[in-house]
Amino acid sequence: MKVDLTTRIKGLTFKNPITVASGTFGTTDEYGRYVDYKKLGAIITKTITVKPREGNPMPRICETTAGMLNAIGLQNKGLEDFIIHKIPYFKKIGTPLIVSVAGETVQEFAELARVFEKHRDVVSALEVNLSCPNVEAGGVNFMKKQERILEAIKAVRQRTSLTVFAKLSPELGDVLEIAGKVLGEGADGISVTNTLRGMAVDIDSRRSKLAKDFGGLSGPAIKPVALRYVYQVKKEFKVPVIASGGISDVDDALEFLIVGADLLAVGTANFVEPRATLEILEGIKRFCAKQGIKKLDELRGSYRPCGDSKKGCHR
Amino acid sequence: MTKKIFDEKVKILQNVKVNQKYYKLAFASPLLAQKAVPGQFLQIKIGEGNDPYLRRPFSYYRTSGNKVEILYEILGRGTRMLSEKKAGETLKVMGPLGKGFTLTPKGKKRVLVAGGVGVPPLVFLAERHAAAYLLIGTKSKAEVMPKSELKNAKAKILYSTEDGSYGVKGRVTALLEKILKKEDPGKIFIQTCGPKKMMEAVIAIARKYGIDGEASWDENMACGVGACLGCMVETRSGRMRACADGPVFPFKELVIP
Numbered sequence A: 001m002k003v004d005l006t007t008r009i010k011g012l013t014f015k016n017p018i019t020v021a022s023g024t025f026g027t028t029d030e031y032g033r034y035v036d037y038k039k040l041g042a043i044i045t046k047t048i049t050v051k052p053r054e055g056n057p058m059p060r061i062c063e064t065t066a067g068m069l070n071a072i073g074l075q076n077k078g079l080e081d082f083i084i085h086k087i088p089y090f091k092k093i094g095t096p097l098i099v100s101v102a103g104e105t106v107q108e109f110a111e112l113a114r115v116f117e118k119h120r121d122v123v124s125a126l127e128v129n130l131s132c133p134n135v136e137a138g139g140v141n142f143m144k145k146q147e148r149i150l151e152a153i154k155a156v157r158q159r160t161s162l163t164v165f166a167k168l169s170p171e172l173g174d175v176l177e178i179a180g181k182v183l184g185e186g187a188d189g190i191s192v193t194n195t196l197r198g199m200a201v202d203i204d205s206r207r208s209k210l211a212k213d214f215g216g217l218s219g220p221a222i223k224p225v226a227l228r229y230v231y232q233v234k235k236e237f238k239v240p241v242i243a244s245g246g247i248s249d250v251d252d253a254l255e256f257l258i259v260g261a262d263l264l265a266v267g268t269a270n271f272v273e274p275r276a277t278l279e280i281l282e283g284i285k286r287f288c289a290k291q292g293i294k295k296l297d298e299l300r301g302s303y304r305p306c307g308d309s310k311k312g313c314h315r
Numbered sequence B: 001m002t003k004k005i006f007d008e009k010v011k012i013l014q015n016v017k018v019n020q021k022y023y024k025l026a027f028a029s030p031l032l033a034q035k036a037v038p039g040q041f042l043q044i045k046i047g048e049g050n051d052p053y054l055r056r057p058f059s060y061y062r063t064s065g066n067k068v069e070i071l072y073e074i075l076g077r078g079t080r081m082l083s084e085k086k087a088g089e090t091l092k093v094m095g096p097l098g099k100g101f102t103l104t105p106k107g108k109k110r111v112l113v114a115g116g117v118g119v120p121p122l123v124f125l126a127e128r129h130a131a132a133y134l135l136i137g138t139k140s141k142a143e144v145m146p147k148s149e150l151k152n153a154k155a156k157i158l159y160s161t162e163d164g165s166y167g168v169k170g171r172v173t174a175l176l177e178k179i180l181k182k183e184d185p186g187k188i189f190i191q192t193c194g195p196k197k198m199m200e201a202v203i204a205i206a207r208k209y210g211i212d213g214e215a216s217w218d219e220n221m222a223c224g225v226g227a228c229l230g231c232m233v234e235t236r237s238g239r240m241r242a243c244a245d246g247p248v249f250p251f252k253e254l255v256i257p
Helices: A078-093 A106-117 A146-159 A175-184 A220-237 A250-258 A276-291 B030-034 B077-083 B116-128 B172-182 B196-209
Strands: A007-009 A012-014 A018-020 A061-064 A067-070 A097-101 A123-129 A163-168 A189-192 A196-198 A215-218 A241-244 A263-266 B006-017 B022-028 B041-045 B056-059 B062-064 B067-073 B090-097 B109-115 B133-138 B156-161 B188-193 B212-216 B232-235 B238-241 B248-250
Touching (some): A018 A276, A097 A106, A106 A146, A175 A189, A215 A220, A220 A250, A250 A276, B006 B030, B006 B077, B022 B077, B030 B067, B041 B067, B056 B116, B067 B116, B109 B116, B116 B133, B116 B196, B133 B172, B156 B172
Parallel strands (some): A163 A189, A189 A241, B133 B156
Antiparallel strands (some): A007 A012, A196 A215, B006 B022, B041 B056, B212 B248
16 A cells, blocks of 8 residues: 655655754765665754854763763854755755754854755755754853844744744753744744753763763653654644654654654664664554555644543543 | 675674673674674674664674674673673674774784773784784783684784783883884884773874874764764864774874873
């Protein structure tokens, strides 16, 4: 049975809902030997900043229970390099490209939007990274102030008609409240969740296991939290949602679809199973076929809430 | 040329303790065995569930025919779980990964300097290509490899232990300096793998004598294939990825803090 996996978001059409979470799929073709990029619904890039960023010192990675902490620090070669060296690659691939962007200032957010607006032939949407936990100057600390986040989204919106997703995490405060505000400033959709800030201590040296006190927690450990945010954002605002946070296998992916996710961004799982995206995609097809689901939209958002009934969910 | 990387489900042939500290695990896989070069590594998924989640990198200890061996120490939950695996159980293993040691350093005499868990790739190298010396430094006799494990290494093997319980007392770098005083530094090529402090000391000595060489540099890794940027190494050409651009780097490339 052929299953229609087409995913439509505000005039954009994706042949399936599977994409990759920013920063977990390399910069261009690092996973090319494992995954035919043309089979993915979309590709979300590693976050691009205006200026090149060296990122943080080592160690940047530390494994934790069912997940990992990272403090990469948005290492990337900057906007110019991306335009010159990476855009042509993605143009050739043809898979819808969602560029993750982050600015250290509102002006930089504006600049990123202005430049990518000129590459509409390759870029389908922007994912505005408002919640990287690893950047002192431009990340969460600076962004903690809600006004700055809202200014950033406003600046991006003014300079591009590309579809704009705001990438959020609970680091910013109440996710639903902020989602409401960024949507009010013109974001088209929400990408949730970024990593959750955490820490790990070496008991012998009594230092952090990372070169920073904190890192961003990702992987299966954060999945229930991510699932809840996707569900709540979808329910509250009925806007396009890119789901990320511990999607590791087909069952995870299906849970996110059932609570309404539009795109499913596979993240840390890529590090473990380079073919995780395609395996999940095949799994979704199998599940739909088995359940007699002809169109993915029949499954999407089919969650049956508990409601207020005193009887609870299962009666 | 793109090197081929394989992701295989392998059956464990053997998983035994070789001394007080190290375990040896062997499995068969033609694809993972045949093209591997000393200094390259494997990413092993321990267990099928989500905890531990990431794969763990292990350097190749030896390949022969279709058989691959790794040597490891219990350093955390993952390696403890690995040590409990029995022959016949399966593992998911990806490799060969990274760039290995230079195999033909232009007619120079190789001196291999190994410390602690840096021993396996250099034993592998010495088995494949003769070296003048293989210097092995460990904390104590407990980590010294049984002779049967070193019988095919084509090198003069000298030991140092920090506590003097085996070989020369002191650090392996003292052994290295002693050799360099006897030899013509212009004809020596050093290849090293071990704790960072040791490799830094080896590189400092090499610089003092004007000797070229290579070090296998290790950082915590997540993906192992160059995507996550977790394992960066400071080099003269900027930060490079230990997993994909290394782990073996020329001394002259490394920027030692």
